Amino acid sequence: MFNQLLINGIIAGAIYALVASGFSLIYSVCKFVHFAHGAVIAFSSYFLYLLFSILGLNFGFSVVLSIIFASILGFLIDKIVYKELRKRKASNTILLIASVALLIFFESLILILFGADVKIIGYIKISKGIEILKAIITPLQIVIIIVSIILLILLFLFMKKTKLGKAMRAVADNKEVAEVVGISAEKIYSWSFIIGSAIAGIAGILVGLEQNLEPTMGTNLMIKGFTAAIIGGVGSVPGSILGSFLLGLVENFGIWFLPSGYKDAIAFIILFIFLLFRPQGILGIKR
Amino acid sequence: MLKIQNLKAGYNGMEILRGIDFEIKPAEIVAIIGPNGAGKSTLLKAIFNLCDIYSGKIIFKDKDITKLPTHYLIQEGICYVPQGRQVFSTLTIKENLEMGSFVLEDHELFKRNLKDIYSKFPFLKERENELAMNLSGGQQQMLAIARALICDPELLLLDEPSLGLSPKAMKEIFEKIVEINKEGISVIIVEQNAKKAVEIADRTYILENGNIVLEGGKEILKDERIKSIYFGGE
Numbered sequence: 001m002f003n004q005l006l007i008n009g010i011i012a013g014a015i016y017a018l019v020a021s022g023f024s025l026i027y028s029v030c031k032f033v034h035f036a037h038g039a040v041i042a043f044s045s046y047f048l049y050l051l052f053s054i055l056g057l058n059f060g061f062s063v064v065l066s067i068i069f070a071s072i073l074g075f076l077i078d079k080i081v082y083k084e085l086r087k088r089k090a091s092n093t094i095l096l097i098a099s100v101a102l103l104i105f106f107e108s109l110i111l112i113l114f115g116a117d118v119k120i121i122g123y124i125k126i127s128k129g130i131e132i133l134k135a136i137i138t139p140l141q142i143v144i145i146i147v148s149i150i151l152l153i154l155l156f157l158f159m160k161k162t163k164l165g166k167a168m169r170a171v172a173d174n175k176e177v178a179e180v181v182g183i184s185a186e187k188i189y190s191w192s193f194i195i196g197s198a199i200a201g202i203a204g205i206l207v208g209l210e211q212n213l214e215p216t217m218g219t220n221l222m223i224k225g226f227t228a229a230i231i232g233g234v235g236s237v238p239g240s241i242l243g244s245f246l247l248g249l250v251e252n253f254g255i256w257f258l259p260s261g262y263k264d265a266i267a268f269i270i271l272f273i274f275l276l277f278r279p280q281g282i283l284g285i286k287r
Numbered sequence: 288m289l290k291i292q293n294l295k296a297g298y299n300g301m302e303i304l305r306g307i308d309f310e311i312k313p314a315e316i317v318a319i320i321g322p323n324g325a326g327k328s329t330l331l332k333a334i335f336n337l338c339d340i341y342s343g344k345i346i347f348k349d350k351d352i353t354k355l356p357t358h359y360l361i362q363e364g365i366c367y368v369p370q371g372r373q374v375f376s377t378l379t380i381k382e383n384l385e386m387g388s389f390v391l392e393d394h395e396l397f398k399r400n401l402k403d404i405y406s407k408f409p410f411l412k413e414r415e416n417e418l419a420m421n422l423s424g425g426q427q428q429m430l431a432i433a434r435a436l437i438c439d440p441e442l443l444l445l446d447e448p449s450l451g452l453s454p455k456a457m458k459e460i461f462e463k464i465v466e467i468n469k470e471g472i473s474v475i476i477v478e479q480n481a482k483k484a485v486e487i488a489d490r491t492y493i494l495e496n497g498n499i500v501l502e503g504g505k506e507i508l509k510d511e512r513i514k515s516i517y518f519g520g521e
Contacts, residue, residue: 163389166378170386173375180335180367181434182358182390 003135005252011141013248014148015210017241018203019225020232021155022196024240027229028172029192032095036077038222039106040197044070044204045213046110049121059123067201074197077102078190103219110215119213144206151202152241158195159237168192172235227271233284242282288313288473289334289365289442294343296333302341303329305497311442316464316474318488320481320517325494327477328370331444334475335360335367347442358390366435370446372427376420380411380430383419387434400437407466408433425456429463436467443467445476449483461487481517482508493517 023037044066051062081098129136159165171178171188179185232243254266289311297303303326311317319327332338334345336354345353375383388397405412408429419430428448435443449457465487468474478484485491485508493501507513
């Protein structure tokens with residue numbers, strides 16, 4: 001039982017980490033809450049469904065196209081909506097409201113385009129799980145964990161080692177000085193959306209393979225990703241990853257004591273506890 | 288080297304500089320002093336295109352640089368150190384310097400310049416992998432200046448470099464500025480600490496209400512009227 005819950009927790013954590021890391025990256029650079037990140041995730045799932053399940057394209061090709069699509073969608077959201085609002089000197093609260101509006105807009109768009117019924121991508125036939133240490137895990141779940149960890153390591157190296165990654169951290173740290181040394185903040189904002197949304201695309205694909213697709217899936221994932229980011233320290237990408245795994249584990253171990261229907265309630269209770277007593281999160285710096 | 292003609296500038300339509308004429312020659316230190324709100328910082332910001340310019344011209348080495356984007360100004364040889372020990376506090380010291388040379392395409396050039404900076408500021412090399420937030424106030428200000436110097440500028444703009452520093456750190460900063468200047472870099476320095484700035488400067492402009500009311504050399508240190516207004520009546 002313990003091992004099974006541990007593995008379930010890690011699987012959930014891996015998915016949350018993919019949601020939270022992209023979201024946190026965008027938040028740390030642009031300093032506003034981009035809830036429409038959830039819509040990018042959902043759209044990427046549906047896009048894969050369209051390409052692979054409806055049009056019957058090659059699976060690998062569909063995956064790559066879906067990631068690129070998510071990336072472009074994120075870029076365009078920033079370019080068309082957020083950038084225009086920033087130009088008009090909109091506050092971060094206005095941007096947050098816009099992001100919620102975008103989330104609802106895109107979910108409604110999915111509803112109109114694909115309908116309300118649950119969709120299945122169906123690439124992986126329901127396979128029997130493998131037993132590891134008395135816990136059952138499916139091959140797809142192993143893939144999710146591995147892809148998630150590799151991606152997070154790559155993201156970490158990108159932020160630490162590349163010039164663009166360092167410039168993103170510089171803008172996140174002090175936008176005014178970044179401008180003074182010749183870094184264009186607007187360009188870096190665009191890059192944070194391109195990269196953050198590509199990660200969202202990968203998250204959407206993995207979630208779409210593991211679970212069923214429904215128009216509101218983005219909101220559900222975003223709530224978990226947001227909670228994870230708050231727990232870990234919003235604005236800190238490593239923090240959001242830590243928070244994700246913590247949330248996944250606590251949720252799953254929680255149902256040891258409580259009926260499984262309380263899983264989401266546990267997440268919210270943790271969110272409130274952190275917002276009340278440690279709003280800067282575990283790794284966040286109090287400013 | 289840099290010439291400003293009849294500059295009017297400010298923010299959001301408000302005019303703060305009301306027609307400034309200003310000049311700095313190669314390898315000079317020029318101080319800009321004056322009361323709060325006179326427009327001293329705005330003058331530096333106008334050179335670096337960080338505020339709105341309504342009219343007038345800024346000419347650097349016979350080239351009109353008015354309203355040019357930042358990365359272009361850095362490549363032309365002008366670097367700016369903003370007010371208040373502004374460093375990337377969550378980046379390491381080396382990363383801070385690397386970001387200072389963001390516009391340099393050539394990585395070899397960066398390495399050469401970095402070596403040069405490390406010889407001028409040995410404590411930066413010793414602590415290159417530490418986060419900038421762990422430095423003391425004076426060291427952060429040194430880092431901010433080093434970050435500007437790494438692009439090998441011909442003209443350095445310093446906005447209140449001594450602000451909020453201990454007397455000892457302040458002294459070190461002023462010594463460093465003189466040292467930098469001796470290598471042939473022109474320096475425009477805006478200062479609250481007027482006396483100290485005038486002492487190291489070749490020439491001084493006094494700004495009041497967006498206008499230059501006086502221009503002079505070190506002799507203004509002895510002027511009774513100026514003394515009582517700007518040097519605290521010492």
